[in-house]
Amino acid sequence: MNNGGFVDLSHFGVELMLAKNLFNLGARTPIVCALCGIKRKAANRIYWLAHRQAPIKGMLPWDPQWIERSTVNNLHASIFLGLIHDYVPEHYDGIAYGQQFCDAYALYCRIVAHNPKPSHRESASEHHRVLDINRAWQLTQQLRASTLRFVTCLTCHARHLCLHQVTQRPIHCPVCQTQTGIRRRQSRVLRTFSQNAHKTSAICLGRY
Incomplete structure (x- = not known):
């Protein structure tokens, strides 16, 4: 079902908290995905909820x-x-x-x-x-x-x-x-x- 690109984070628990902590320490999206075992779209959603802007892009x-x-x-x-x-x-x-x-x-x-x-x-x-x-x-x-x-x-x-x-x-x-x-x-x-x-x-x- 098309949800308009919205990512449901309700089933995330430990992954959500870890991703927020990593983003707060300055981690880029690929690293958050690797360490939390989540997809890029979910990581971008977490970053948006915490910072109200898109995450930084570019080479690691x-x-x-x-x-x-x-x-x-x-x-x-x-x-x-x-x-x-x-x-x-x-x-x-x-x-x-x-x-x-x-x-x-x-x-x-x-x-x-x-x-x-x-x-x-x-x-x-x-x-x-x-x-x-x-x-x-x-x-x-x-x-x-x-x-x-x-x-x-x-x-x-x-x-x-x-x-x-x-x-x-x-x-x-x-x-x-x-x-x-x-x-x-x-x-x-x-x-x-x-x-x-x-x-x-x-x-x-x-x-x-």
Whole structure:
């Protein structure tokens, strides 16, 4: 029977609440459909009832190298996927996985919002939230497909993400790599300064 495009949501229960929570966190329609197990028309109807406008359309973020683009990216991805890895059973699927995913992302948001010393990029993001929920979903797909893995930093022993095909040793987390790079640059600057100072002193002494 033709109902004029109206979608009856009366038989939805948990799916409806999860979809609303995901939309409130900024999830796009395809992700809501995947996590809630509902059709696009039902998801669009839920979004319309909550926001009185059509959901955002367009391509979902997809960058398999995103965690390597910056230290901040890796830190935020490691925080979120660490929650997924530790608290979401691997056998979870469907609506159960969707609920756990939503809870893990909400917890990630609370964690990063209390960052006492945010970086410039984190300060530019709402509530210091560099990782949006749509990219978070992409990262969970990479983790489940084993294209991402956790490794332990040999310097600080913190757990962080790396691409599965990365096998070089030793493995250091992005923070330690950054600090090592800073120390090396400082060492080069000091060494150059010392050499130049020695040359200058020798020239000055040669004048007398």
